[in-house]
Every structure is written in C-alpha cells, then in structure tokens.
Amino acid sequence: MAAISRDEVAHLARLARIEMTDSELDHLSDEMEVILGAVARVQEVAGAEVPPTSHPLDMKNVYRPDVVVPSLTNAQALSGAPAQEEERFKVPQILGEE
Amino acid sequence: MSSIFKSASAIAESLSKGESSAVEVAQEHLDRIAAVDGDVHAFLYIDTEGALAQAADIDKRRAAGERLPALAGVPLALKDVMTQQGIPTTCGSKMLEGWRPPYDSTVVTKLKANGVVILGKTNMDEFAMGSSTENSAYGPTHNPWDLTRIPGGSGGGSAASLAAFEAPLAIGTDTGGSIRQPAAVTGTVGVKPTYGAVSRYGLVAFSSSLDQAGPCARNVLDTALLHEAIAGYDPKDSTSINAPVGKMVEAAKKLDVKGMKIGIVKELSGDGYQAGVKTRFNEAIEALVSAGAEIVEVSAPNFEYALAAYYLIAPSECSSNLARFDSMRYGIRVGDNGERGAEEVMRMTRELGFGKEVKRRIILGTYALSSGYYDAYYGSAQKVRTLIKQDFDAAFAKADVLVSPTCPTTAFKIGEKADDPLAMYLNDIATIPVNMAGIGGMSLPCGLAEEDGLPVGFQIMSPAMKDELMYQVGGTLEAALLSQWGKPLLSSVPALGAK
Numbered sequence: 001m002a003a004i005s006r007d008e009v010a011h012l013a014r015l016a017r018i019e020m021t022d023s024e025l026d027h028l029s030d031e032m033e034v035i036l037g038a039v040a041r042v043q044e045v046a047g048a049e050v051p052p053t054s055h056p057l058d059m060k061n062v063y064r065p066d067v068v069v070p071s072l073t074n075a076q077a078l079s080g081a082p083a084q085e086e087e088r089f090k091v092p093q094i095l096g097e098e
Numbered sequence: 099m100s101s102i103f104k105s106a107s108a109i110a111e112s113l114s115k116g117e118s119s120a121v122e123v124a125q126e127h128l129d130r131i132a133a134v135d136g137d138v139h140a141f142l143y144i145d146t147e148g149a150l151a152q153a154a155d156i157d158k159r160r161a162a163g164e165r166l167p168a169l170a171g172v173p174l175a176l177k178d179v180m181t182q183q184g185i186p187t188t189c190g191s192k193m194l195e196g197w198r199p200p201y202d203s204t205v206v207t208k209l210k211a212n213g214v215v216i217l218g219k220t221n222m223d224e225f226a227m228g229s230s231t232e233n234s235a236y237g238p239t240h241n242p243w244d245l246t247r248i249p250g251g252s253g254g255g256s257a258a259s260l261a262a263f264e265a266p267l268a269i270g271t272d273t274g275g276s277i278r279q280p281a282a283v284t285g286t287v288g289v290k291p292t293y294g295a296v297s298r299y300g301l302v303a304f305s306s307s308l309d310q311a312g313p314c315a316r317n318v319l320d321t322a323l324l325h326e327a328i329a330g331y332d333p334k335d336s337t338s339i340n341a342p343v344g345k346m347v348e349a350a351k352k353l354d355v356k357g358m359k360i361g362i363v364k365e366l367s368g369d370g371y372q373a374g375v376k377t378r379f380n381e382a383i384e385a386l387v388s389a390g391a392e393i394v395e396v397s398a399p400n401f402e403y404a405l406a407a408y409y410l411i412a413p414s415e416c417s418s419n420l421a422r423f424d425s426m427r428y429g430i431r432v433g434d435n436g437e438r439g440a441e442e443v444m445r446m447t448r449e450l451g452f453g454k455e456v457k458r459r460i461i462l463g464t465y466a467l468s469s470g471y472y473d474a475y476y477g478s479a480q481k482v483r484t485l486i487k488q489d490f491d492a493a494f495a496k497a498d499v500l501v502s503p504t505c506p507t508t509a510f511k512i513g514e515k516a517d518d519p520l521a522m523y524l525n526d527i528a529t530i531p532v533n534m535a536g537i538g539g540m541s542l543p544c545g546l547a548e549e550d551g552l553p554v555g556f557q558i559m560s561p562a563m564k565d566e567l568m569y570q571v572g573g574t575l576e577a578a579l580l581s582q583w584g585k586p587l588l589s590s591v592p593a594l595g596a597k
C-alpha cells in the first residue's frame with residue numbers, strides 16, 4: 001500500500017489552497033494513510049478490459065438554444081461579494097506574489 | 099385538532115375543503131418549531147415572515163376561486179443546500195455564513211409554483227459530507243426518537259423535522275445516502291429519484307455525477323405527491339432527463355404487488371448488520387410475500403467495492419466543485435488586510451471556512467486526481483462504477499425491484515463515530531451502489547429494532563426511470579405493516595419540548 005508522507009499532504013494542501021497548521025497536517029497524514037489503504041481496494045477488480053464510467057447518464061453535447069434570456073442584474077451578482085468597488089468585485093492583489 | 103400531526107395529503111384535503119386556512123396551518127407548524135426545535139435543532143433558519151406571506155397568498159387565491167395545485171398551502175422544510183432567493187443558504191458551512199443567494203433553485207421555483215409553504219432551511223453535514231449531521235458548522239441535529247442520538251446525514255435536519263412533527267414535507271439531497279439513511283434512522287420516508295429526474299440547478303454541488311435531490315415525508319403517498327411536484331425536465335441542468343415524470347401518486351395508491359419479483363441483494367445483509375435490523379427486514383419481506391410478491395435472491399459481487407470507489411469518486415468531484423469557494427465573489431473572506439495577495443487570502447479563508455471532513459475529502463480528492471495516482475485511484479474507481487452498473491443490470495434482469503436494509507445499524511450516539519472516518523463511512527454501505535448507477539432508491543420504516551427500540555429502514559431500489567415501482571412496492575409494504583402495527587410508527591416518538 002502506498003504510504004503518504006506529511007510533505008505530500010502539505011503539498012496537496014497547497015494545491016487545494018488550504019492553509020494548514022502543523023497539528024492538522026500530522027493528523028491528516030495519519031488519516032489519509034488509513035483511508036487510502038481502504039479505498040485502494042478498487043484496484044483489485046479494475047482490470048484493463050473494464051471500461052470506465054464517469055457519469056450515470058449516457059449523454060453528450062447538451063445544448064440550449066442560443067437566445068438571450070434575462071440574467072442577474074449587476075447589483076444581484078455583487079450582492080454576496082466580500083468587497084466591491086465601482087460595481088465590480090474587489091479582490092486582493094493577484095500579481096507580484098511568491 | 100392541530101395540523102401538525104396530520105399527513106401532507108390530509109392537510110391538503112382540509113385546506114381544499116375550507117376546514118382550515120394555510121395561514122393557520124403555517125402558524126401551527128411555526129409554533130411547533132418554536133416549542134421543540136431547541137431540543138431537536140433541525141432548522142438553521144426559520145422564515146416566519148416569508149412562510150406566513152406565502153400562506154396568506156394561497157388563502158387569498160383559494161378564496162378568489164382559483165384552482166390550486168394539490169400541495170398548495172402545505173408546509174415544507176428545505177435542506178440548506180438548496181438556494182432560495184434572499185434566504186440564507188449556508189450548506190452547514192462557515193464558508194457561506196450570511197450568504198443570501200440572488201436566485202431560486204429550480205426545486206424552489208417548482209415548490210413555489212405548487213404553492214408549497216417553505217418554513218425554513220434545515221441543518222446538514224457541511225456541504226452534504228457526512229452521515230450524522232455532526233459535521234455541521236452550526237452544531238448537530240438531535241434524533242427526535244432519542245435526543246442523544248444522530249438523525250443521520252447529511253440531511254439529518256430534514257428527516258428530524260419530519261419525525262419531530264415540525265413539517266409534513268421536506269426536501270433532501272442524496273449523493274451516497276443522504277436522503278435514505280436519515281429517513282431510516284428517524285422512521286420517515288425518503289426517496290432518491292433516478293439521477294437526472296429532479297433538477298440540480300441551485301443545488302450547491304458536492305459530487306455532480308452522484309448528487310440528486312428528492313422528496314422526504316412521513317408516508318409513501320406524501321412522498322409521491324412531493325416527488326411529482328419537484329421532478330421534471332429543466333433546461334438549466336444539462337444532466338436533466340428530458341422525459342415525462344412517471345405517475346408516482348398513482349403507483350403509491352396501487353397497494354398491489356401480486357406477481358412482482360422482488361430481489362434480495364445477498365451482499366447487502368449478513369455480517370455487520372445489527373440483529374434487530376435483520377429481523378425487521380425479514381418480517382417486511384414476509385409481508386411482501388403475503389401480499390403476493392415473489393422473492394428471488396440476487397447477487398451483486400462488485401458491491402463490496404462500491405464504498406471504496408465512492409470514497410474516491412465523491413472526494414475527487416468535491417475537490418473540483420469546492421474550488422469555487424475562493425473568497426472572491428461570495429462567501430466569507432479572511433485576512434484581506436490590503437497587504438496580502440489573493441492566494442494567501444484564499445488559503446486563509448479556506449482554512450477557516452471549511453471544517454475537518456470537508457478538508458479531508460478535498461485533500462483525498464486532490465490526491466486521487468493528481469498525476470501519477472489518477473489511474474490507480476480515480477481511474478480504477480470509475481471502472482468499479484461500470485462493474486456496479488453491470489451487477490444492477492444483471493439483478494434487474496431477474497427482479498422488478500431490489501431490496502435491502504437501508505443501513506447496517508439503527509441511530510448511533512452523537513460523538514460515537516466522530517473521530518473514526520472509516521467507521522462513519524460504513525453507514526452508507528447499502529445506499530451507495532444506487533448513486534453509483536444513477537438508479538432510484540427509497541427508504542421507508544419497517545419497525546423498531548428489538549434491542550434498542552429505534553427505527554429500522556427498508557430500502558427499495560428500482561431501475562433508472564422506473565421510480566414508480568418503488569412507490570408501488572413501498573406503498574404496499576407500508577399498508578401491510580400499518581395493519582400489523584395498528585398505528586403509524588411515528589406515533590411512538592417521545593414527547594418533545596416538555597422542559
């Protein structure tokens with residue numbers, strides 16, 4: 001069974017954009033080890049000849065008519081914004097980090 | 099007589115006859131909530147003003163002679179994972195504290211069109227991840243049968259509101275059992291319709307290929323009425339099935355299973371199932387035999403891998419779906435002091451906004467989808483999904499519907515499994531295969547377990563787009579058991595709110 005290191009969990013947390021304390025990382029690496037051990041069972045029956053199923057319905061390319069319909073107003077769309085300015089979402093700086 | 103102990107169909111009848119008004123009915127339920135929800139904590143938000151206004155509107159229209167839909171004026175409890183315009187929608191998470199959605203989910207649009215009075219939003223495991231409602235950021239819901247026990251999850255609030263007589267109808271959502279398992283442990287009825295039968299528009303996504311909203315009530319007929327009210331094609335959901343809604347109410351009233359073949363799934367019983375659960379399940383089978391059904395045993399050898407596959411597929415989809423909670427457009431934002439960059443603010447927000455189980459699943463999903471592990475984990479799980487579908491196809495070739503206990507045990511104590519994720523996940527062992535294949539599943543009560551006096555759930559599974567078969571078998575079984583018991587199971591719920 002693939003072991004998962006604390007460093008790997010820290011890396012996953014960075015990928016998932018979740019800050020984690022040292023004790024959270026310790027705890028989660030232990031739990032991940034156990035959970036991964038249990039779910040790895042899927043490999044026992046997943047032979048090369050078995051096709052994958054990603055979705056219960058066999059449908060593809062579902063389109064709607066290309067017509068304009070009413071949508072949220074600017075004010076409605078911004079109504080839950082943590083911060084706004086000049087009728088736009090105001091976000092922290094996105095350039096110049098790391 | 100107060101309307102709170104009446105079924106939805108009985109309330110609807112008394113409203114249409116003019117024996118009571120929708121405002122009276124809504125007020126009686128709001129009073130009941132005020133009296134008992136301190137004990138039960140089924141609700142996260144109670145919309146007193148909105149509910150009374152909706153009810154007054156129904157009364158006005160009825161007085162004006164308008165022909166109203168069957169459920170007009172009947173109160174309902176809405177799981178807090180469904181958006182309702184202007185009403186707080188938290189999904190049991192701190193992440194969405196204070197958020198008031200600017201739009202209605204399709205389910206809410208349909209409820210409003212049917213004149214259903216929405217009382218408020220019910221508690222749930224955070225983002226619908228859990229089997230006990232203990233993962234709610236706003237504290238657990240208590241099982242009305244025994245307040246020290248869990249009401250199931252993730253839709254514990256919806257199920258508990260029914261068992262506590264706070265609402266005759268409720269909406270749930272079911273990704274791996276979140277409608278059926280709470281129904282089982284609270285002695286209520288819950289249906290996960292065929293995937294695509296009820297629109298997911300406005301249902302905050304957890305695992306999009308598995309999530310399905312459905313009706314919950316205290317009896318099979320009420321569940322069927324609600325099913326017909328919320329189901330149907332929706333162009334706003336690209337996975338919505340474009341086909342007519344089946345006749346669920348008619349099926350629930352048939353009370354006849356003569357000549358039907360009912361398949362007992364060998365793998366969903368036996369070891370790990372509580373003795374009292376097995377006893378009540380077997381008695382229900384005997385009742386179906388007496389009603390004229392033919393019992394066959396079917397085998398689904400790959401079901402034993404369903405739980406493992408689910409705990410790869412659902413976290414994988416969740417890690418992707420929950421990426422939307424980035425603190426930029428809605429929801430909480432933490433640590434934005436003008437100095438920190440967007441990524442750091444995002445990390446701090448997600449650290450504080452998400453609870454333990456949600457983080458656990460996001461990390462697990464991120465791992466299962468990462469390069470180098472994708473084939474071994476997510477890829478293999480998708481193959482198991484194919485095998486499970488094939489097992490169902492083979493079983494449905496031999497039987498019209500399949501049955502099993504809904505859960506291996508009755509309600510456990512709050513806190514008992516909180517620190518053992520794997521033990522918690524085992525609750526869903528009998529409900530998960532249904533979601534993997536996208537078929538229909540119902541849980542209805544089949545009695546109280548001898549050893550603890552707590553409700554036992556009976557699960558009926560039907561092929562995709564044949565949901566009416568569950569209602570036919572469920573309605574028949576319910577009637578047979580009711581004639582044995584002499585009174586509904588829920589009449590034995592202890593008195594609440596007597597402090």
